[in-house]
Amino acid sequence: MSLMDEMNKRKGRIEKEISEVFDHNRSHPMWENMAYYPEAGGKRLRPFLTMITTGAFGEEESRAIPYAVAIELVHNFTLVHDDIMDKDERRRGKKTLYKKIGDARAINAGDGLFALAFKKLAETDVDEKDLRVLLDELSTSIVRVAEGQEEDLSFQGTYDITEDEFIDMIEKKTGYLFRAATRGGAMIGGADEASIKAVGEYARKMGIAFQIQDDYLDLIGDEELIGKDVGSDIGEGKKTLMVIKSLSELPHENKERLIEILEKESNTTEEVREAVDLFEKAGAVEYSKDLAEKYAREAKEHLEILSDGEYKKMLEELIEFMISRNR
């Protein structure tokens, strides 16, 4: 079975679980709002990671489902709130939730998803001792995600951002929830400490690669597939690694011009093209791609601790998928 087939198989399972959660409660208007993102699709990467990590240690994947659903709900809650904070207007090809129902209800629906995730966590079929560890793992990772979001917000007012600061931010915003997905999966699978650590590092680094790739896809992706306008990050003046790298590499005049384009309320197609040319001139597109690949390579090395087999193969292929995907 191809990786895509393996992913789709678990995706179906997770989506069935998610639907059931919301179907029980849909009569209350908040639940309709809560269901908007989780039911709008998505790659379900995080629950996939949890399930196959559990499987990799010889345990039934189905035992991982409540935790996997919890992770996916946490991910969706962060999307709901992030869209408000970042003023993003489209998500997965649809209006963002706050654009549809207003800030107040969207904040609240996000809170509902957050709480629901922990309610789901309580259903996890693990030794009671492990439940405490999972609770600490998941809550700590969300604290890190929020720290990363704060750092991201602080980037909005400045161009004085180092590459290290940027990587630290995406590590927190993306890496830590990926990490919690695999560490939790490994714990449910009964893995030993060293293995839990290894798959956690694998996922953390893959998360960083994933996020760098995400910004890169905004430039080269297919609008239909990525569900938003190509170059929208430039229009929004987002401080991606490509921006940070370009600003540190370009001569003064180019740098000023790039900032000018990023600062504009909206950009023409020509301006977006011009910004991309400046990224290219600075070698920042290539640099981003290389750095994503470096993190992906390092991620893969952490898998050496696992015994060979279909699960290890999936985890390895997932890295390839991450950095070669077009959506």
Add this chain to the structure above:
Amino acid sequence: MSLMDEMNKRKGRIEKEISEVFDHNRSHPMWENMAYYPEAGGKRLRPFLTMITTGAFGEEESRAIPYAVAIELVHNFTLVHDDIMDKDERRRGKKTLYKKIGDARAINAGDGLFALAFKKLAETDVDEKDLRVLLDELSTSIVRVAEGQEEDLSFQGTYDITEDEFIDMIEKKTGYLFRAATRGGAMIGGADEASIKAVGEYARKMGIAFQIQDDYLDLIGDEELIGKDVGSDIGEGKKTLMVIKSLSELPHENKERLIEILEKESNTTEEVREAVDLFEKAGAVEYSKDLAEKYAREAKEHLEILSDGEYKKMLEELIEFMISRNR
């Protein structure tokens, strides 16, 4: 020792714990934002409830502290987000958090507090089996709080609200977290099912009484003590029980006038006075006070299951305090 002394004793303990949590992490700007409400004081009613419920079943109160802190952090997270949703400008005599740092950072700081509460929960010194129950209890209560907030938001666009709908809303927004505070405290204290249920009902009904009283205090309270302007609910057009009752009791002309005052962007002192007169004419102020007392009485009846002693006395006195307080 008077109830106030007993409350202050635990308040000091809880505030010390809260400070320690934030002192460890204050170097990150998000943590400074997260600490703003928890360190701004407050009555610490919910952690007090948890601690004395644990004590009431013969267990050391100190065992309840992590859970009590978790409940207080949850309460503070709801305040941070509610202030954004309700556009409130002052809280505990200071600017609300979002007024100070903007919506985005305040949403995020609220999320950080939410996650931190569950991290604190993981520290609770209980049997691992009980931890699962506490996790379910706390997360479910937050789902209810969010449902209540959604209902409250839906009231903003209408005057067609029944008393039952209003009570259902405040039960969820306030009653359920009070309920989780005592149920958790009782579980930590090793109480049996019937006792857990009884103290839960006690707290749920007290929460309803507390909220009705809160709206009443907005009219008759001391500005210095309540930390906001007297009559501010009228200025904001808040749909309190007094408003709902007045609209159902007053003749058409008075009703139209009351709505006119509530709809205005801001009110003069005369208009606030006029609204209060209309509440009085409808018997709504007296009605609110009576209903709060009815819930308080019912709450007290649930305490019959407890054995006599200092803890039962505190829980009883707490009800008196709730409905006779001026802040």
